Amino acid sequence: MNKTVNQKAWFLILPVLLLVAFSAVIPLMTVVNYSVQDTFGNNQFFWAGLEWFEQMLASERMWDALGRQIAFSAIILAIQIPLGVFIALNMPKKGFWASVCLVLMSLPLLIPWNVVGTIWQIFGRVDIGLLGYTLNAMGVDYNYTQNFYAAWITLIVMDVWHWTSLVALLAYAGLQSIPDAYYQAAKIDQASRWKVFRFIELPKIMGVLMIAILLRFMDSFMIYTEPFVVTGGGPGNSTTFLSIDLVKMALGQFDLGPAAAFSIMYYLVILVVSYVFYTVMTNLDKRDGH
Amino acid sequence: MEWMAWTWPTATFFAIIAATLITFTVMAIKYPEAPRVGILRIETTRGDRLFITLLGSAFLNLAWLGLFDVPQWGALIVCFFYALAVFRWV
Numbered sequence: 001m002n003k004t005v006n007q008k009a010w011f012l013i014l015p016v017l018l019l020v021a022f023s024a025v026i027p028l029m030t031v032v033n034y035s036v037q038d039t040f041g042n043n044q045f046f047w048a049g050l051e052w053f054e055q056m057l058a059s060e061r062m063w064d065a066l067g068r069q070i071a072f073s074a075i076i077l078a079i080q081i082p083l084g085v086f087i088a089l090n091m092p093k094k095g096f097w098a099s100v101c102l103v104l105m106s107l108p109l110l111i112p113w114n115v116v117g118t119i120w121q122i123f124g125r126v127d128i129g130l131l132g133y134t135l136n137a138m139g140v141d142y143n144y145t146q147n148f149y150a151a152w153i154t155l156i157v158m159d160v161w162h163w164t165s166l167v168a169l170l171a172y173a174g175l176q177s178i179p180d181a182y183y184q185a186a187k188i189d190q191a192s193r194w195k196v197f198r199f200i201e202l203p204k205i206m207g208v209l210m211i212a213i214l215l216r217f218m219d220s221f222m223i224y225t226e227p228f229v230v231t232g233g234g235p236g237n238s239t240t241f242l243s244i245d246l247v248k249m250a251l252g253q254f255d256l257g258p259a260a261a262f263s264i265m266y267y268l269v270i271l272v273v274s275y276v277f278y279t280v281m282t283n284l285d286k287r288d289g290h
Numbered sequence: 291m292e293w294m295a296w297t298w299p300t301a302t303f304f305a306i307i308a309a310t311l312i313t314f315t316v317m318a319i320k321y322p323e324a325p326r327v328g329i330l331r332i333e334t335t336r337g338d339r340l341f342i343t344l345l346g347s348a349f350l351n352l353a354w355l356g357l358f359d360v361p362q363w364g365a366l367i368v369c370f371f372y373a374l375a376v377f378r379w380v
């Protein structure tokens with residue numbers, strides 16, 4: 001049967017296109033315009049050429065923030081993805097407890113970012129926080145406002161608490177869609193638990209896992225609210241990630257030109273990583289024959 | 291439009307990008323093509339290759355600016371050959 005080709009369907013995406021134009025394309029163009037000019041406010045601009053890009057590329061501050069950002073994203077991915085899959089593998093498959101688990105797992109996902117930040121900010125405080133007070137009472141020198149490691153560990157544990165459920169839920173959905181026949185075949189072959197995971201479950205959940213990795217990478221790479229609320233980028237600059245540094249530069253110092261150049265480079269990195277993930281995902285789908 | 295702080299160079303830049311996108315859209319309608327697999331071992335159409343070219347060119351320009359103390363148009367020459375390579379082999 002021949003499929004009818006109807007290009008009129010393209011008009012249906014027109015509203016989205018308009019929305020994206022106003023919410024993304026026009027602001028992005030403005031940022032590009034800002035990045036080649038200097039301003040002292042009052043909407044007066046002076047041509048600066050590629051000066052800000054040059055300045056940003058040579059800026060230790062930006063490279064440091066980028067390094068911290070990559071480290072943060074790498075650490076939380078290395079924890080959340082295996083942990084999420086492990087939790088999904090151990091969740092009940094059906095019945096009352098499956099529902100209980102699903103509800104409990106989705107609770108952290110429903111909490112707004114700034115509330116998550118506030119919860120952990122208070123939880124970790126040395127004077128009144130349950131975690132901070134208890135650790136110090138046990139003799140552990142824990143103070144996220146003064147200690148580099150304490151600040152990083154707090155942010156990482158907070159992010160793991162907040163987002164591992166997302167990975168677990170996605171992996172759980174992937175596992176649920178595997179037909180029983182695969183497990184029966186594995187049983188006939190007397191496959192070990194590890195082999196079942198390696199050759200049946202992992203390949204089958206690879207697609208959703210890639211989505212989970214992409215989502216977690218994107219979110220962690222542009223993280224702002226939680227570290228801003230908990231540590232404010234400190235102690236010193238030790239938790240000043242890219243977004244925090246960018247906001248400090250653009251709004252705190254009103255250096256619109258350098259901040260715009262910074263944003264464009266930040267955006268390019270995200271674009272590359274997203275494109276790579278997207279390509280890998282679509283190619284996985286094609287290989288599976290979807 | 292004044293709030294967007296337009297300049298002639300940035301306007302020209304976006305005009306070229308827009309013209310390229312329109313050209314490639316028209317080409318895709320007039321001369322449809324099948325995706326092919328190149329050295330990256332992924333399926334690409336002309337549009338994909340354009341995207342890879344533009345994105346790569348942005349990084350080439352930044353690298354040129356950050357690493358060498360020579361005029362920026364040199365990067366455009368490198369980008370031109372990069373674009374030829376992408377359209378030929380990717």
